[in-house]
């Protein structure tokens with residue numbers, strides 16, 4: 001029987017890491033406050049399925065010419081996806097997404113035309129006094145209105161908007177839980193007037209709703225002076241555990257919405273400041289939502305940089321723009337270091353993602369999951385107070401029915417348990433597997449155009 005050969009140094013380093021306490025939750029050393037505009041790539045890949053949120057059906061076909069901002073896919077209730085570059089539809093096929101699942105996608109090949117969105121794409125500004133007109137504009141501009149449910153939840157339950165409770169609280173997030181993602185706070189700080197304008201529009205669209213804006217500590221006085229007449233300002237704690245979105249929402253509401261339940265079913269809408277700005281652009285007829293901001297950071301990156309890119313650009317394209325190469329890193333993680341998804345291809349498209357965290361440390365891939373040493377650290381740190389060590393061992397050994405009794409569905413995958421685990425067990429992955437099996441209970445096989453939303 002053959003057996004694997006091991007590099008002794010690598011194994012020793014791995015063992016050392018097990019007992020050596022890791023620094024908690026990665027922080028940025030420094031960052032560039034300027035958001036850099038990235039050029040159009042040769043092609044964009046635009047996924048049509050956003051698990052748990054929305055599914056689109058292509059409204060274009062292979063060979064069609066498309067221009068930036070043109071609607072290329074639509075959901076059953078009229079939410080749209082727009083082309084993010086000028087070009088030709090090269091293919092509509094299944095791709096692997098940054099959220100780790102397969103999805104049908106529209107692939108657009110750049111035709112070299114750099115011209116920006118023309119006014120005609122959105123046909124002028126719309127006022128907010130007619131809510132239905134404003135909502136339709138937001139949908140057709142690719143800004144999913146946060147106060148309506150979208151996508152799969154309609155698919156699963158067939159509920160209509162009128163069946164939902166009215167929105168009583170809107171929370172605009174001007175700070176992201178992980179401080180390796182700077183998009184919200186940079187946009188908040190650099191677009192004060194437009195954010196104020198967006199808050200006014202929300203007030204017009206949702207009269208009577210409580211509007212809250214979260215901001216980082218260092219923008220407290222700016223927020224108080226600029227936005228406090230338009231929204232309640234909430235400054236989350238500086239540490240990650242207190243800034244996790246569900247924790248912030250709990251603090252603002254004074255009650256907890258169960259982890260697996262949509263905010264919207266509880267009369268709450270949560271949207272990032274970047275969506276608020278996109279909403280203003282859409283209502284003013286300036287531009288559909290086709291570009292996204294994202295912060296590139298990592299332990300070996302001295303100055304984090306935030307870029308704005310056409311959605312559907314590949315990881316490679318975004319990194320190339322900064323002179324970075326995926327091969328220089330162990331693994332790119334899309335999202336934050338605590339909650340992101342490790343990527344296995346530099347061609348994976350980036351869409352509604354706010355962070356790209358580049359890991360550059362020696363990671364020792366153990367053949368098996370290291371045994372739990374019962375230290376209890378995971379359970380101690382869990383904000384949901386669940387029996388993390390018990391549940392993750394049950395899942396590991398396939399005892400899903402027993403695990404279910406201990407409510408693994410309360411986990412919202414914040415990653416704090418894995419961060420403190422001295423055995424570096426894949427706790428979040430085990431919970432994810434368990435909850436995916438229990439909540440979704442299915443896997444989808446996609447063929448082009450089979451979506452019905």
Ligand code: SF4
Pocket residue numbers: 378381382383384385386388410411412413414415416417418427428431
């Ligand atoms: S990821 Fe871990 S710490 Fe976070 S909620 Fe789930 S079990 Fe608790």
Ligand code: SF4
Pocket residue numbers: 371372373374375376377378379388389392417420421422423424425427
């Ligand atoms: S899973 Fe990790 S942190 Fe939790 S008890 Fe076991 S060894 Fe400790």
